[in-house]
Amino acid sequence: MISHPPPSFGVGDVATTIRAEASQPDFRKRIEDARANLAAAEADYQRHAASHRLNEVPVDSTAHGFDSAESVRLYEYRLLEKPCGRQHYEEILASSTKCLLCGCGRATTVDHFLPKSRYPNLTVCPINLIPACKDCNYAKSDSPADSPTYLHPYFVSLEDVEVVATQQNSSPASIEFSIAGDASTPVVASARFHFRELGLSSIYQFHALHELPTCYQQYSRIYDEQGAAGVAHFLRTRATSAKARERHGWRQAAYLCWSRSPDFCEQGWQIA
Numbered sequence: 001m002i003s004h005p006p007p008s009f010g011v012g013d014v015a016t017t018i019r020a021e022a023s024q025p026d027f028r029k030r031i032e033d034a035r036a037n038l039a040a041a042e043a044d045y046q047r048h049a050a051s052h053r054l055n056e057v058p059v060d061s062t063a064h065g066f067d068s069a070e071s072v073r074l075y076e077y078r079l080l081e082k083p084c085g086r087q088h089y090e091e092i093l094a095s096s097t098k099c100l101l102c103g104c105g106r107a108t109t110v111d112h113f114l115p116k117s118r119y120p121n122l123t124v125c126p127i128n129l130i131p132a133c134k135d136c137n138y139a140k141s142d143s144p145a146d147s148p149t150y151l152h153p154y155f156v157s158l159e160d161v162e163v164v165a166t167q168q169n170s171s172p173a174s175i176e177f178s179i180a181g182d183a184s185t186p187v188v189a190s191a192r193f194h195f196r197e198l199g200l201s202s203i204y205q206f207h208a209l210h211e212l213p214t215c216y217q218q219y220s221r222i223y224d225e226q227g228a229a230g231v232a233h234f235l236r237t238r239a240t241s242a243k244a245r246e247r248h249g250w251r252q253a254a255y256l257c258w259s260r261s262p263d264f265c266e267q268g269w270q271i272a
């Protein structure tokens with residue numbers, strides 16, 4: 001979960017590129033004629049995103065004059081294969097090395113936040129294109145109209161969202177992650193939906209337990225010198241430092257959870 005600036009260009013720029021790179025006059029005219037409707041769809045998208053209502057954006061709109069198959073082709077041929085169109089794609093992909101949906105994986109794909117199969121007029125809309133890892137791109141599905149939406153990295157403010165971790169028993173391996181806060185707040189409801197649908201608790205747990213053994217020696221040394229209180233203090237410091245770097249990442253939540261666990265600080269890290 002990451003809040004990230006949107007692309008610096010809009011669908012009007014993409015339309016200009018596609019038109020300039022097209023060789024057939026008829027196709028150039030169709031793109032020019034589509035420009036106003038593509039821009040209107042982009043503006044409508046922005047309005048819905050600002051109020052966490054992207055699942056209310058009308059589906060199957062072909063007001064821009066391209067049917068569903070043609071709209072997918074606009075993306076797959078004009079944006080992925082054509083050299084100038086590809087530059088737009090590459091700029092979006094390069095805007096983040098990390099997946100903007102989970103914040104953990106490497107961004108190697110571009111996800112259509114609203115899927116290209118259902119939203120023909122948004123297939124080449126830059127604010128609908130998100131750098132994402134393959135796992136998130138695969139796991140993400142449509143959000144039903146009556147449910148919260150996924151968190152949109154270009155539009156969400158995560159100020160009211162907090163990732164917390166709890167240890168279910170004395171083993172650090174039992175750590176689980178969740179979203180704290182008032183679920184009646186739209187952004188918290190969306191964060192919980194996002195967290196659940198993408199399986200982020202499991203992903204965060206994997207990373208936490210993968211890193212844990214690399215710290216055994218450090219924890220043991222502190223314990224030998226300062227006891228359990230020293231380990232707890234060290235973990236709190238790590239949590240604070242991690243939170244400053246990545247507020248909604250797994251590290252800040254895991255370290256804080258373990259700092260509060262008497263079992264963990266009494267050499268319980270070795271149980272995992």
Ligand SMILES: [Zn+2]
Nearest residue numbers: 099102133136
């Ligand atoms: Zn991801």
